[in-house]
Amino acid sequence: MTPTRRDFVALLLGAPLAYACRGGGGDRGRTPPSALLDTGMTRGHTAVRDAATPPVVTAWRQARVVVIGAGIAGLTAAWELRRQGVTDVVVLELCDVAGGTARGGATDVTAYPWGAHYVVAPQPAQTDMIALLGEMGAIEGHDATGALIIDEALRCREPEERVFYRGRWYEGLYLDAGSTAEDRRQLAGFKREIDQWAAWHDASGARAFAIPTRASSPAPEVRALDQVSFAAWLDARKLTSERLRWLADYACRDDYGLLAADTSAWAGLFYFAARQRAAGAAPQSVVTWPDGNHALVRHLATGAAIETGVAVHDVREVAGGVEVVATGPQGPLGIRAAAAVVAVPGFVADRIVESRRGGPPAPKGDYGAWCVANVHLRDRPRERSRGSAPPAWDNVFRDSPSLGYVSATHQAGRDRGATVWTWYYPFPGDAAATRKQLAGAGAAEWTEVVMTDLERAHPGVRALVEHVEIAFWGHGMIRPRVGAVWGRRPPDLDTAARVQIAHTDRSSLALFEEAFDHGLAAARAIVGQLA
């Protein structure tokens, strides 16, 4: 039996909401028109996973370097190769557009993201990141201490967040209203712990939690944090305040798609401590664009030779270089090049890179599924004017398994009229089981979930929705479960290898800065070989 919309709402938001919802036969209001975005999953499954034999290539093309995957890692590799003067670089991408999980879209109203939304303002050691932002004109100058100042237009506009709780919005993520002295004491205690880790350095000067993670200290006491869950770490410090634990869970769900009980304490602390320059310092600004990290994709892709709709099946080292076999829109495709960067998720790399197919099975990454909805509104719902916080960039529902929504027009300062809300729903459970549970759900079922969730805080919103687009990221992001960050760390790059692997997966954390770092490292290794 196929699930009804109401069953689906019950599954994703809990039974009470399902009974309030307009599911089943559509009894109280329409479900807005909706469509599903092609995230490449189906194409990947049919063209690569389930293909019986690789296509037969008759005519080989030549290129200097082939980059496989036009996500952040692949685009960064191509960008770095360009900057280093390597020409004739071809980027092959499975989907019809570049960007991977940092894709974006646009209408006449605004641009909006499909996945990744922000980066953290770089600290002085992140010289490559600073160079990239500088190239984009995103740096305003330096302050008296020499610290970088990001363009005001890109620093997330206040109010950055608000949280909906029992009929009202409250400023910020941490619910101050109604907190007890004990709640506040624990929050201060937690901040002290973070301050201490933000200031921590090992003998060689490496920070405990650095961005990118490769620069983090491998000291045993830091690595030990990877062996316990964030929840257990908090328990051990008697940090059990419901408000604080909600924040910890929210942080893990938001950045990793996991609950604190499953997240490595190393990753949990990384979220808070890495973005703080020093003890007591305010966190580095959140840097964002209307279309989120897709703005970075657009910049990195400028000047790159990207071929879209190309499914790569095989990447192998041959004498003097590499061979790449793929299926493009016009049929089989073969490229011979001096080197290749494989910038696809680990589970794809395991299938398409010849050397990885034969070898001992690499430790499997754990992937979380995500649903992202872009809700196109012709106008905004009325807000309560008194006793409730005004609209923010990130609008979170405290009692929902969703993460709430981000308003695409907030950063540009368009506070009225049409807009797009990007709604996020992480599945903290097992990804394969989740995919099975969700089988049969189409755009309309998803849309009913999105509407029911938004109606918690905006009862009349349905009437304002023009249409809803849904993206289901089945293997959305790699997750830092307990033991994953240090336990799954791949060996250092073999800079002599003709086939370089670059993807955020290598860090067991899905972050722009990680994908960027791996893209740069792969490109630099190849530049070294070509020299």
Add this chain to the structure above:
Amino acid sequence: MIRAGALYLNVFVVAICGLVYELLAGTLGSYLLGDSVTQFSLVIGLYLSAMGVGAWLSRRLDDTDLARRFLDVELAVAVVGGASAPVLFVCYGSVVHFQLVLLGFVGAIGILVGLELPLLMRLLEGQMTFKDLVSRVLTFDYIGALAAAIMFPLVLVPKLGLVRSSLAMGSANAVVALWGTWLLAPKLSAKGVLAVRIRAALVLAGMVVALVMADRFTSWAEDEMYADPIVFSDNTPYQRIVVTRGRAGFQLFLNGNLQFASADEYRYHEALVHPVMMAADAPPKKVLVLGGGDGLALREILEHPSVEQVTLVDLDPAMTGLSKRFPALAELNHHSFADPRVTVVNDDAMVWVADHPALWDAIVVDFPDPNTFALGKLYTKLFYKRVLARLAPGGAMVVQATSPLFARKSYWCIQDTIAAAGFSVHPYQVTVPSFGVWGYALAKRAPFTPPTHVPKLPLRYLNDDALVAMFQMPADMTHVDVEVNQLDNQALVRYYEREWRRWE
């Protein structure tokens, strides 16, 4: 037998209501369309003649079921009259032929009221001599008119406002109709009584619900807030616009904050516009106004003969529309929106300035005070940087900067933020009785000396001495250390909220 005495009371109430509807229509017409002599003449003339039509039509109703007909007419007066002011308020924003709708109401009410008296007299016909009947009915009718004429200006408008007065009268009409079902019971069939009672109860309930919902127009709390009666109000998607009118002229409020009072706005607007026009290297030809939807800054700008083109960017079409069409406002702004040099754009200034690369010789930034985050962004360094990019090399900008006395940190935060965006800034202030001490920032690309001469125009406030004095800051308004207002800190909104809370 019918109890005639009680029916006279009925006549009395009907008379009051009838005249109140007439006065409401006249008042609304003159507030909203201007020219009160014409409006009142038209309304009174039409009303009286419509009553004549009603009286004449009464002949056509035969004697069967007369009592029920009388009560239905009374209910119709309740519905049409009670709804008149709220409907007219709503129409004003959306109907082109407001005048026709207004006169339509007056005509309809007149006809119905005109029907009432003859019907009543016929009902009472057999009960007394004709001599007595005419004299008593007309006496109560005229006394009712007197009572209405006294109540309207003294009680109804000041205490209830126009919309609630109209609904209250509608309710009174419905109450007497309901009461009439008992008085006239002997003349009604049993079934008829019930039907009329149900109708009357429904009308009464409708009026009472509307009275409660009248908060959509003006809330009780809000009425308390304004010293003078509200003559116009509108909830636009962007803000709440309220116009009040008192002895000293009228006032415009946006979201409860006074924007100007017609009695002294010349001080504010002369001080806002003329210094920036004189500070530009050459007499400005192209002028940009950001905010300023009331058109009063426009009025001052258009006085300058050098001006060839003015673009005004204001978020709210309802505000610029009101300034164009609301007679009192249009007169005050000298019909500046009709000037061919003026172009109006309804958009968010933050976005518009970023998207439109033209250069301007003078830029007047006149936004409401930064009391929300949505307004606060229009006072950020980023915003001023965008404005700077649109300023011609020798051009000048002025910014309304809240009160340096009541909100000293906010005032200096605005000054420092403009400077941080790369402008050279001179703060100045003026006293506007209805606001208190008010502040501005005059800014150019390069360091400059503020102007010392006023333009040769017929000005009421500014002369050379006043101009020079404005740029002196008294000791209790001098600089204080503040943060620069930026998009990601919105420091100004927080200063402003704290500072004004002290004065509330």
